[in-house]
Amino acid sequence: MDRFIATKKIGNTLIIEGEELQHIFAKRVKVGQELELFFEDKLYLCLLEKLTPKNALCIAIKELELTAPLPFITLYQCVPVELKTMDFIVEKVSEVGAFRLVPTLSRRSFQDIPTINKRMERWKRVALSAFKQCKRPRPLEIAPPTKLEELRADHDLNLLLDNFGREKNPKDLNLKGLKTVSLVVGPEGGFTRQESELLRERGFIPVKLYPYILRSETAALLGVGLIMNLSTPPQSTCQQ
Ligand code: SAH
Numbered sequence: 001m002d003r004f005i006a007t008k009k010i011g012n013t014l015i016i017e018g019e020e021l022q023h024i025f026a027k028r029v030k031v032g033q034e035l036e037l038f039f040e041d042k043l044y045l046c047l048l049e050k051l052t053p054k055n056a057l058c059i060a061i062k063e064l065e066l067t068a069p070l071p072f073i074t075l076y077q078c079v080p081v082e083l084k085t086m087d088f089i090v091e092k093v094s095e096v097g098a099f100r101l102v103p104t105l106s107r108r109s110f111q112d113i114p115t116i117n118k119r120m121e122r123w124k125r126v127a128l129s130a131f132k133q134c135k136r137p138r139p140l141e142i143a144p145p146t147k148l149e150e151l152r153a154d155h156d157l158n159l160l161l162d163n164f165g166r167e168k169n170p171k172d173l174n175l176k177g178l179k180t181v182s183l184v185v186g187p188e189g190g191f192t193r194q195e196s197e198l199l200r201e202r203g204f205i206p207v208k209l210y211p212y213i214l215r216s217e218t219a220a221l222l223g224v225g226l227i228m229n230l231s232t233p234p235q236s237t238c239q240q
Contacts (some may be wrong), residue, residue, distance in 0.1 A: 001035065002029060002033075002035055003035070003036040003132045003135060004016055004020055004023060004036070004037055004038070004132065005020050005037070005038050005039070005128060006020075006037045006044075007020065009039050009060075012060050013049075013060070014037045014046055014057075014058045014059075014060060015055050015056070015057055016037070017054070021054075021056055024048075024051070024056050029051075029056075030051075031050065032048065033047070034046065035058060037058055037060075038132075041138075043064040044062070044063055045060070045061045045062050046058035046059060046061060047059045047061060066137050066138045067137055068099060068137045068138055069097065069228075070179055071156070071175070071181045071227070072099040072100070072180045073100075073180075073181050073183065073224055073227055073228070074098070074102060074155065074180070074181070074182045074183070075093055075100070075183050075220060075223075075224060076102045076104045076146075076148075076182060076183065076184040077089055077101055077185050077216075078104045078148065078184075078187040078216070079104065079105060079145070080110060080187050080188055081109065081110050081187060083110055083115070085216070086119070086123065087123070089101070089217050089220050089221070090123045090126045090127055091126050091129075091130045092221040093220055094126075094131060094134065094136065094139070095133075095134045095136075096221060096224045096225040096228055098140055098224045099140070100140070100143055101123075101127075101140055101141070102145070103116055103143075103144075103146075104147070104148055105145060105147045106147075106148040106187060106192075106195055107191075107192045108186070108187050108188070108189035108190065108191075109187040117145070120142060120144075123142050124139075127139045127140040127141075127142060148195055148198075151182075151184065151199065151202070152202060153199075155181055156178045156179055156180045157178050157180075158182045158184075158202075158204045159181065159184070159204060159205050159207045159223070160199045160200065160204035160205065160206045160207065161184065161185045161186070161207055161209060161219050161220075162196060162206045163208060163213045163219075164196070167206035167207050167208035168205060168208070170209060170226045170227070170230060171230070173207070175227065175230050175231035178231060181231075183223050183224065183227070185223065186216060186219075188215070188216055209223055209226065210222070
């Protein structure tokens with residue numbers, strides 16, 4: 001079923017305007033058709049009642065339950081120096097099923113917090129758009145930026161994605177019954193030795209995903225995808 005973002009809600013009526021209305025026209029949605037509409041963290045099953053060039057009026061039939069598949073994956077993504085790469089990461093880890101993304105500042109990452117803060121709205125829009133497209137149960141949460149030194153291994157399983165040494169293979173991890181998993185991914189230049197040691201001392205388990213050196217965005221996408229795939233049946237992730 002097609003999913004859209006509502007602009008307002010008045011009583012039981014949800015209204016779609018602006019750019020989102022163009023998507024309604026592009027998808028040739030017709031009056032009388034059922035839709036899923038997202039508004040203020042809630043998802044509704046609706047019926048399109050009226051469509052004009054100015055707006056679409058939809059009647060809410062019922063609120064849909066927003067349960068997320070386990071495990072809840074938090075991605076601590078060191079912010080790429082090429083800031084635009086973060087748009088790709090937000091979109092792709094949304095699709096493959098991360099629950100929350102925390103833009104993380106490390107020695108070799110993009111450092112400027114005010115600039116990162118300015119990008120937050122954009123990343124939230126990218127996350128919403130991926131949520132619409134892939135039909136995940138709820139949008140990827142984008143948390144406020146944090147510093148790598150502040151990370152704690154406080155999930156059921158805490159992983160440090162690293163391309164050095166003889167780290168564990170994801171297949172060797174016991175993912176049965178886990179509710180929360182965290183993954184830390186370095187920026188383009190990787191972690192410094194001190195950062196890698198600090199995270200290991202804190203209890204993050206180093207994992208090597210692949211024999212090759214991956215780009216940061218590839219590692220994030222593959223890491224989240226593998227954890228989702230190894231720990232949940234495929235049908236409980238994105239549904240078409
Ligand atoms: N410049 C670094 C590579 C950094 S790649 C170097 O020359 O070694 C960016 C990040 O992607 C890394 O810090 C790590 O978190 C992740 N990564 C890259 N390849 C990986 C692999 N094979 N397994 C796990 N993580 C990997």
